[in-house]
Amino acid sequence: MPTLGGLYTFTISMIEILSILAFVGTVIFLARRNLLKLPRFHKAEMGGWPTLDANLILLGELSLIFFIFCMNGADEVLYNNGWAHAHGVHEGEVGSYGFAISQYVGPLLFGWLANFESFGEWLLVLIERFGWWGHILTVLAFLAYLPFSKHLHILLAFPNTYFAPLKSRGEMENMPAVMDEVKMMMGLTEMSNEAPPEDELPEFGAKDVFGLSWKNILDAYTCTECGRCTSVCPANETGKKLSPRKIMMDIRDRAEEVGNNIDSGEYHQHNYDDGKSLFDYISKEEIHACTTCNACVEACPVLISPLEPILKLRRYEILTESAGPSDWVPMFTSMENGGSPWTVMDARDKWATDALENDK
Numbered sequence: 247m248p249t250l251g252g253l254y255t256f257t258i259s260m261i262e263i264l265s266i267l268a269f270v271g272t273v274i275f276l277a278r279r280n281l282l283k284l285p286r287f288h289k290a291e292m293g294g295w296p297t298l299d300a301n302l303i304l305l306g307e308l309s310l311i312f313f314i315f316c317m318n319g320a321d322e323v324l325y326n327n328g329w330a331h332a333h334g335v336h337e338g339e340v341g342s343y344g345f346a347i348s349q350y351v352g353p354l355l356f357g358w359l360a361n362f363e364s365f366g367e368w369l370l371v372l373i374e375r376f377g378w379w380g381h382i383l384t385v386l387a388f389l390a391y392l393p394f395s396k397h398l399h400i401l402l403a404f405p406n407t408y409f410a411p412l413k414s415r416g417e418m419e420n421m422p423a424v425m426d427e428v429k430m431m432m433g434l435t436e437m438s439n440e441a442p443p444e445d446e447l448p449e450f451g452a453k454d455v456f457g458l459s460w461k462n463i464l465d466a467y468t469c470t471e472c473g474r475c476t477s478v479c480p481a482n483e484t485g486k487k488l489s490p491r492k493i494m495m496d497i498r499d500r501a502e503e504v505g506n507n508i509d510s511g512e513y514h515q516h517n518y519d520d521g522k523s524l525f526d527y528i529s530k531e532e533i534h535a536c537t538t539c540n541a542c543v544e545a546c547p548v549l550i551s552p553l554e555p556i557l558k559l560r561r562y563e564i565l566t567e568s569a570g571p572s573d574w575v576p577m578f579t580s581m582e583n584g585g586s587p588w589t590v591m592d593a594r595d596k597w598a599t600d601a602l603e604n605d606k
């Protein structure tokens with residue numbers, strides 16, 4: 247490429263070096279998944295399509311690298327032998343492109359073809375064209391495949407991390423209606439004797455994807471299914487059914503189902519009701535198992551919060567449906583009556599004021 251000169255050689259050399267590093271990385275990733283069988287890649291939710299999807303992507307990456315070296319390697323041998331099919335090279339001109347890897351790998355893989363005068367040149371041109379078309383078609387196929395794959399995260403990871411909340415991870419979102427109620431109980435605001443009209447009763451938490459925020463849905467589509475969250479989740483580690491990765495995968499699956507139904511014209515998003523909800527994907531046993539420890543949020547490489555939708559589902563079950571595990575009821579009663587989860591009716595800070603009194 248005479249117009250670009252050294253810049254072209256430098257750019258292609260960088261691509262070749264990155265390709266070799268990508269090759270090493272991809273082989274390691276395939277081995278971790280399929281030979282070493284890392285536990286986080288083999289949890290229940292990873293059966294079937296998620297594992298196939300991950301392997302297809304890794305094999306696609308290996309093909310891209312293979313095609314690059316077919317193209318550049320064959321081109322290099324053509325140039326070495328003065329065959330005019332090499333790009334930007336005239337008949338009889340002999341030399342080397344000087345690309346960082348293919349100047350060595352090309353002759354190693356395809357140099358022997360130069361011994362066959364009758365078909366060597368023809369075959370090298372065929373390999374070079376095969377590499378060029380193979381590479382460009384794999385890139386195009388990859389782009390078309392992205393929206394159907396968890397690999398969509400290579401695009402969504404950027405906006406998702408940009409919009410990640412900057413507040414402290416332990417800080418929960420307040421529910422204004424509940425906060426007002428608590429303030430009234432504590433005498434911080436005026437008591438209201440007016441009951442809200444029946445049809446204006448507030449709904450707490452989320453029952454379906456409509457109750458989640460756009461960020462929760464973006465989180466679900468950004469999930470790389472790496473399983474780091476699940477591998478640090480104390481509930482999962484102690485054999486409970488909860489897997490934060492599955493929560494994100496379920497939200498994405500349900501969002502897909504709802505989106506497809508709306509696109510089909512069968513349902514309208516303003517009064518959507520297909521008789522199903524997120525609870526058809528995520529069991530109550532799963533959401534009850536969460537300890538709200540935030541370990542999953544801490545571990546996520548793309549700043550997803552699996553805890554937020556778990557809390558919203560739990561709030562819906564407990565506050566809107568007035569349901570929940572019966573052994574949690576004494577805790578709720580204590581909270582309501584004594585302001586603490588234990589059945590201690592004294593003011594929670596009484597021990598401190600007593601201690602201060604005794605010190606005097």
Ligand code: SF4
Nearest residue numbers: 479536537539540542
């Ligand atoms: S917050 Fe819940 S889901 Fe996340 S790691 Fe802790 S227990 Fe698991």
Ligand code: SF4
Nearest residue numbers: 469470472473475546
């Ligand atoms: S750590 Fe984040 S990206 Fe990985 S599976 Fe969990 S939620 Fe998805």
